[in-house]
Amino acid sequence: MTESLLPFFSPRGVAIVGASADPTKLGYGVARNLIQSQYKGAIHLINPKGGTIMGHAVSASLAEVPDPVDLAVLIVPAAATPAALADCGARGIRAAIVMAGGFREIGPAGAALEDEILRIARENQIRILGPNCIGLLDTHYPLDATFLPPPLPAPGDIGFLSHSGAFCAAVIDWSRQQGFSFSRLVSLGNQADITETDLLALMAADEHTRVLAMYIESLPDGNRFIEEARKVSAQKPIVALKVGRSASGRRAAASHTGALAGADAAYESAFEKAGILRADTAEELFEWSRALAWLPLPTGRRMAVLTDAGGPGVMAADFIETHG
Structure with missing residues (x-):
């Protein structure tokens, strides 16, 4: 395969x-x-x-x-x-x-x-x-098989899979402003044949990719995705932005790529089983991806907060405990 x-x-x-x-x-x-x-x-x-x-x-x-x-x-x-x-x-x-x-x-x-x-x-x-779809690019090969405005992004270390071509275009523009880039970027479109699950192992095997970021509207085969993602997340971190949480969002996804987006609770459970970090916003998706690409992974759950102000320290403590 x-x-x-x-x-x-x-x-x-x-x-x-x-x-x-x-x-x-x-x-x-x-x-x-x-x-x-x-x-x-x-x-x-x-x-x-x-x-x-x-x-x-x-x-x-x-x-x-x-x-x-x-x-x-x-x-x-x-x-x-x-x-x-x-x-x-x-x-x-x-x-x-x-x-x-x-x-x-x-x-x-x-x-x-x-x-x-x-x-x-x-x-x-x-x-x-x-x-x-809008195609794909590999900044290291190099290969740009898209119609996005040039130039090809600089060589980077974030592999990105997206169900939305427009989201790809937007994040490339944003990445140039924020100082990060991609190793590979793939616009999946309707996924008539190749799905995000098919590409997980291949993206993770790329020596230039240190973390996988995903924009997801639906998963055609949830069980297979969990199985593959669990294997990949044991090697490299996966961060996902799953849209279509609400009924309105699911209808929008269906009109966009023909996707059938299921109940959000099912995705929450699937991501937890697969070891995927779920982001709530585009900013979180790429801020977390950048951190995971550039910083060593923690060896345990014990954390210390060093702060010069009480309020931010309280907020950090709440966030840390909420996320286990």
Whole structure:
């Protein structure tokens, strides 16, 4: 299972299907980011119109692309995605990032289309990240397969898995202001195939990742997640921000990625069993992650508070006891 995911993080060649020379198009943003990230592998840009983008020749189809090509980034409309995936299969590509929205998150018609691309992927042994995602990046490889505004973040030590692409974009901007960065960042989208559980072990095995941070809207397989997260948290800390606590939040999550978010108490119990630290805000998520990445883990539960004022000391004592 983990081996089938390796092309997402260490591809020898990347094909961008739907690359564009128009700076206003997302297909341009993905091509620009991959080129400017100093990615060392082969870069293949695909568009029926041909031409060049930033000095790189554009091929009319995947069939024209020479080896190596391990990963395809599909930045085409939802309706064109099934054919694009079939082309990947014919070319022997076994990993694809599907960026388009318009699938399960929009209702029954979109769900049927998502089922169709999953069927094509399985027939061709293709692993899919997405759909409805912004891609991924690895600051150490380096590889930027997103359409986010450049530049690629500086090499960091926090691995980040997120169900929200917009949240990824926001925290990258915030991280630049706060002075921390990421080792790997993955936008999961609808998780038609690859889920956060699938990626836990691979993220933890990365030598540059010292802590895992997660933005979670739902867990498709809670029991499997607990089992995998428990193994990972014994090696590296996991901090999670679980949204959709309220009925309104769960409805919002469903309209966002098609997620079905369960009762909050169940997640609280699951995180405790898995050894996951649950943050209540985005600030906590990354403040805790930074601390765990940069400071040695405590060897026990005994703590001392050194303070020059009584009030903050009382607050610290309350917080320490509340959290065991």
